[in-house]
Amino acid sequence: MSGWLAIAGLGPGDAALVTPEVGAALAEATDVVGYVPYVARVAPRAGLTLHASDNRVELDRAALALRMAAEGRRVVVVSSGDPGVFAMASAVFEALEAGPSPWRALDIRVLPGITAMLAASARAGAPLGHDFCAINLSDNLKPWTLIEKRVRLAAEADFAMAFYNPRSRARPEGFARILALLLECCGPARPILFARAVSTPEEALCSMPLGEARAEMADMRTMVILGSSTTRTIARAGQPILYTPRFVAAGA
Known part of the structure; x- marks a missing residue:
C-alpha cells in the first residue's frame, strides 16, 4: 500500500x-x-x-x-x-x-x-524533576471513583502530579472535590501550579500553597501541577521557580 x-x-x-x-x-x-x-x-x-x-x-x-x-x-x-x-x-x-x-x-x-505537562513544568522550573504521574480528571471515559482512587494513591506514594482536563463547564464540581482530597492527603503547604494556555498569547502562570488554591482557578486549558513533599519554591521577582530535587533521603 x-x-x-x-x-x-x-x-x-x-x-x-x-x-x-x-x-x-x-x-x-x-x-x-x-x-x-x-x-x-x-x-x-x-x-x-x-x-x-x-x-x-x-x-x-x-x-x-x-x-x-x-x-x-x-x-x-x-x-x-x-x-x-x-x-x-x-x-x-x-x-x-x-x-x-x-x-x-x-x-x-x-x-x-x-506535552502541555512538560511545557508547563518547563515554564515553572522543574516541578516534575523527580518521580511523577499524570492523571486525566475527565470522567467521560472512566468512573469518578477510579479518578479519586488514583489521586489518593498517588498522594500516598508522594508523587508530584500533573492534572489534565481539571475543570469544565459540564463538571465544575469535580476539581473542587480533588482539591479537597489533596488538601486532606498532602496538607496546605504543598506547592501547586496553575499553568493556562502555555506557549500561547493567553499564557498565565500562578503558583501558591495548596491551601490557597480554588477550583475556579482552572479550566480545560489549564495544566495543574502539584508538587511532592520535596518540591521547593525559589522566591524571586515575578514568577517563583518550582523544582523537585533529584534525590530523596533514605528512609523517607
Missing part, C-alpha cells in the same frame, strides 16, 4: 514547538484529520484536505483516517501536545484492532510532541 498514517503531536500551542518531524509529515500529507481547534492550527495549502470534527468522536475520526490511508492517501491525525498522552494515538489503535485485517499492514507512525 502506498498510503500511510502519521499520528502527530502539535505541541502545546506555539508553532516553534512543533517538531521538525511533524512539520515534514504535514508537508507531505494529502489529508489532516482531527478535532476542530487542532486542525485549525494546520495551514491550508493546495493538495491538502482538512477533516475537522467535534470532540468525543475520536473513534470515528480514527476510522476515517485508517480508511483514507488504506485508499493510498497520506494522512496525518493531529492532536495537541503528544498524541500518546490522553490523545489520538490510543483511539487510532483501538480502531485498528477492531477494524478490517488489511488495515494492520498500513504504514503507521506515531510522531511525538511536547
Whole structure:
C-alpha cells in the first residue's frame, strides 16, 4: 500500500514547538484529520484536505483516517501536545484492532510532541524533576471513583502530579472535590501550579500553597501541577521557580 498514517503531536500551542518531524509529515500529507481547534492550527495549502470534527468522536475520526490511508492517501491525525498522552494515538489503535485485517499492514507512525505537562513544568522550573504521574480528571471515559482512587494513591506514594482536563463547564464540581482530597492527603503547604494556555498569547502562570488554591482557578486549558513533599519554591521577582530535587533521603 502506498498510503500511510502519521499520528502527530502539535505541541502545546506555539508553532516553534512543533517538531521538525511533524512539520515534514504535514508537508507531505494529502489529508489532516482531527478535532476542530487542532486542525485549525494546520495551514491550508493546495493538495491538502482538512477533516475537522467535534470532540468525543475520536473513534470515528480514527476510522476515517485508517480508511483514507488504506485508499493510498497520506494522512496525518493531529492532536495537541503528544498524541500518546490522553490523545489520538490510543483511539487510532483501538480502531485498528477492531477494524478490517488489511488495515494492520498500513504504514503507521506515531510522531511525538511536547506535552502541555512538560511545557508547563518547563515554564515553572522543574516541578516534575523527580518521580511523577499524570492523571486525566475527565470522567467521560472512566468512573469518578477510579479518578479519586488514583489521586489518593498517588498522594500516598508522594508523587508530584500533573492534572489534565481539571475543570469544565459540564463538571465544575469535580476539581473542587480533588482539591479537597489533596488538601486532606498532602496538607496546605504543598506547592501547586496553575499553568493556562502555555506557549500561547493567553499564557498565565500562578503558583501558591495548596491551601490557597480554588477550583475556579482552572479550566480545560489549564495544566495543574502539584508538587511532592520535596518540591521547593525559589522566591524571586515575578514568577517563583518550582523544582523537585533529584534525590530523596533514605528512609523517607
